[in-house]
Amino acid sequence: MSTTSGRPRRATVHDVAVVAGVSRGTISRYVNGDPYVSASAREAIEAAIAEVGYVPNTAARHLVMQRTESVAFIVHEPHSLFVEDPNIGGILLGANAALSEADHQMAVLIVDSERDTDRVARYLSGGSVDGAIIVSARANDPVARVVEKLKIPAAFVGHPPGASSAAFVVIDNRGSARAITSRLLETGRRRVGMIAAALDRDSGSDRLAGFTDALGDRFDPGLIEPVPLYSYSAGRDGMTALLERAPDIDGVFAASDAVAAGAMEALRAAGRRVPIDVGVVGFDDSAWARRTLPALSTVRQPAEGLGRQAAALVLAQLRGEAAPGEMLLDCEIVWRESA
Amino acid sequence: MSTTSGRPRRATVHDVAVVAGVSRGTISRYVNGDPYVSASAREAIEAAIAEVGYVPNTAARHLVMQRTESVAFIVHEPHSLFVEDPNIGGILLGANAALSEADHQMAVLIVDSERDTDRVARYLSGGSVDGAIIVSARANDPVARVVEKLKIPAAFVGHPPGASSAAFVVIDNRGSARAITSRLLETGRRRVGMIAAALDRDSGSDRLAGFTDALGDRFDPGLIEPVPLYSYSAGRDGMTALLERAPDIDGVFAASDAVAAGAMEALRAAGRRVPIDVGVVGFDDSAWARRTLPALSTVRQPAEGLGRQAAALVLAQLRGEAAPGEMLLDCEIVWRESA
DNA sequence: TTGTACGCGTTATCAT
């Protein structure tokens, strides 16, 4: 007999029942807050639980309840996770807060490889979670497909890929782009252009749409410079091209802060002063926005709100409520010195 | 009878058995790769599984196996999660990679409130995961206590709080601080100070210790400026104070890159040129380091390595191997233009 | 108010 034994066997309802001198049923009732437990039984059970260190076994509970009280938070862009996308942390925290208030556990699942994809798909279909919040799903995402096929209560942050009918929550890209462009116009700029990134994504095309909305009949397609990515270098190159084509430009809406930062570098290189010669506005209010000189006027995404609402959407479905299939969240304009 | 029914009932082994015309035992054997399954049975089972869309139920499996093949990644500093600490993303990814290779699922649990603490503690003690990786545990952390009491296989990233005997992996803060300070001294600086952040944490005090190591008898306590946090503003304020006290300072070791960036702003405001008048070095090689002007010389933490090793420590315990209780990881010095 | 007994979906042991 080894005295320095390994991990202690976990106490079960049975152990508690023996010590407390009542039946297992009563223990279970006590644990689940059933009112039909006598005061004497209650006392005995409490003492017994403390004595044996009982904690209900999750797996057994899940098996019989057919629920886990937990929902997955699936993120599919790990490499950009904490660097490129400044909002994901907020989304995470917002979702966690909302789930926590509803006494649900959030489990973040990182999809970083083919293996991960399969494992996460199994995780979902195996019933380890009651629902899922999915951020940055790609087109034809296997995880998204599993969710769709199994009708797992889910909510996407951003538009769901494909023709999915899943619930989702997005920011009002178009309205926000319209608003900040209008604000830029109000500063008296006459020739305002846009560096439009990622037009193959909803966010990109919506931001462009908002921009044209704001311009109205002043819109000049020659002042639109499409670039592939929301990146610093794309912004720099886009601005360079734009300056060449329209040297008289005096205002720019960059599709993201990173793009704006790149654009400002190009402007500086071209000898244009910001905001005196050219006003620049961005989108996201990421870390970039505070590091540019001058600080960037931009649009702040309600990241925590996105997370909260996505969680709310899932929880509503879990409760069987008829939840809205789509939520549009407003953004806030943060006006600094760049325009 | 509603045709637009809700979620489909999940198929069970039983369903597959009926369709395939074999017993449940054989199904189970097939699913788990047991070689004792005839070719004919195999075929029938494969077809049946596809037909009914069977996926093993995780809870039932966990219940009987007494294992979940998943480990928790617990992080207790959500607010700094994606902002202050640039390494946590790498740690996360490293851990996920290592676990993924071992076919284990990683579940990130965010502790952001009292409620979360309790729920996570239940999650752990209820057997939802086989082990845990814990980052940034606080002194007297209830989660850490649960892990300790239940002897859950675990590994800490950073020193475990209290007198815990748990396994952990840390970077060599002291050695790295000593190394980069020495490097700074080699550039010919005569009056080198330090903005020492978070001295209440091991990382903070170890970095200071490394600094004094390197200075040797040239050490001047008057050139140490303690600041509470690893933040930009703390760096700015600390540098301002330091300049006031020691205007002849010509070298600074900032306890982190964010601190260094703040310090550089203060230097600029004071009219000191970097690196001509003052050499500056940081710690972390975070995003800050590449955005300062000039780019920052700093210490790169092997973030992914930390995650990988922590995971390896947990996996080893899970396999019942005698794992090392403590791992010290070396850092790399990244020399750029700021010194 | 309490105890009994069944079922949740698997795996594993034992016959066959």
Add this chain to the structure above:
DNA sequence: ATGATAACGCGTACAA
């Protein structure tokens, strides 16, 4: 190679 059957630990009708 395969089929029965007993666990795994819990919730909950139902009976008392």
